[in-house]
Amino acid sequence: xxxxxxxxxxxxxxxxxxxxxxxxxxxxxxxxxxxxxxxxxxxxxxxxxxxxxxxxxxxxxxxxxxxxxxxxxxxxxxxxxxxxxxxxxxxxxxxxxxxxxxxxxxxxxxxxxxxxxxxxxxxxxxxxxxxxxxxxxxxxxxxxxxxxxxxxxxxxxxxxxxxxxxxxxxxxxxxxxxxxxxxxxxxxxxxxxxxxxxxxxxxxxxxxxxxxxxxxxxxxxxxxxxxxxxxxxxxxxxxxxxxxxxxxxxxxxxxxxxxxxxxxxxxxxxxxxxxxxxxxxxxxxxxxxxxxxxxxxxxxxxx
Numbered sequence: 001x002x003x004x005x006x007x008x009x010x011x012x013x014x015x016x017x018x019x020x021x022x023x024x025x026x027x028x029x030x031x032x033x034x035x036x037x038x039x040x041x042x043x044x045x046x047x048x049x050x051x052x053x054x055x056x057x058x059x060x061x062x063x064x065x066x067x068x069x070x071x072x073x074x075x076x077x078x079x080x081x082x083x084x085x086x087x088x089x090x091x092x093x094x095x096x097x098x099x100x101x102x103x104x105x106x107x108x109x110x111x112x113x114x115x116x117x118x119x120x121x122x123x124x125x126x127x128x129x130x131x132x133x134x135x136x137x138x139x140x141x142x143x144x145x146x147x148x149x150x151x152x153x154x155x156x157x158x159x160x161x162x163x164x165x166x167x168x169x170x171x172x173x174x175x176x177x178x179x180x181x182x183x184x185x186x187x188x189x190x191x192x193x194x195x196x197x198x199x200x201x202x203x204x205x206x207x208x209x210x211x212x213x214x215x216x217x218x219x220x221x222x223x224x225x226x227x228x229x230x231x232x233x234x235x236x237x238x239x240x241x242x243x244x245x246x247x248x249x250x251x252x253x254x255x256x257x258x259x260x261x262x263x264x265x266x267x268x269x270x271x272x273x274x275x276x277x278x279x280x281x282x283x284x285x286x287x288x289x290x291x292x293x294x295x296x297x298x299x300x301x302x303x
Contacts, residue, residue: 037147073178100163159205195296
């Protein structure tokens with residue numbers, strides 16, 4: 001893999017990774033490009049990362065006006081909120097998403113307010129979420145033909161959210177998973193389950209991990225921290241399932257006894273707090289992110 005700009009590179013013959021520099025941090029947010037006779041963007045970043053995406057497309061010598069579609073893996077602001085702004089520079093593109101994600105993209109106001117409420121003191125991290133009115137619905141089994149044998153096949157990946165999908169490009173054996181796997185930071189060998197509240201479904205999430213293990217891919221492209229290649233890619237999926245179960249056991253045990261998210265947070269921090277990735281964040285951000293992930297378990301498991 002030839003690195004062009006920090007975390008921006010050509011993954012293989014038809015696929016590219018773009019680091020959106022979400023929160024100005026490397027690889028916290030990542031979107032992807034699939035290019036053949038047609039060009040598709042996978043995910044749109046936040047409303048604050050439009051310029052970074054557009055400038056990197058130019059570095060890849062991809063004219064934004066040549067982009068034919070923006071396909072959303074799910075409805076969270078850090079994947080969908082950038083769509084409206086990008087469309088202004090991509091006049092020939094349409095937006096595609098699952099039905100559940102499309103509902104949020106068309107009318108994100110209430111969802112954005114709920115997101116900010118869960119972020120609490122760290123709500124400054126949440127970007128605006130302009131609506132994208134014209135959204136084409138993508139369903140499991142749908143296939144986009146990009147020409148010259150390149151295609152994208154929709155795979156439903158429920159769990160992280162009700163609208164989560166993945167996309168498989170069979171010619172290059174590249175799988176775009178959005179946030180359906182986990183938040184895995186290779187530099188610090190750190191895993192976090194994608195259990196953000198309101199939308200997370202623990203049981204469906206585990207089923208989606210099993211589903212991904214059955215797909216014959218070479219490259220795994222995740223929405224945070226980027227691309228992994230086999231054999232490590234499926235090792236990450238297996239480890240994500242183990243971590244999810246470990247977190248579930250902690251939440252069930254501690255919250256079941258105390259009914260306190262703060263107590264769960266304290267126990268989790270004892271387990272993972274020595275990791276340098278966790279240490280690098282200010283306390284109010286660490287509390288916000290981990291607190292939300294804990295709350296996602298509490299709500300999903302109906303504790």
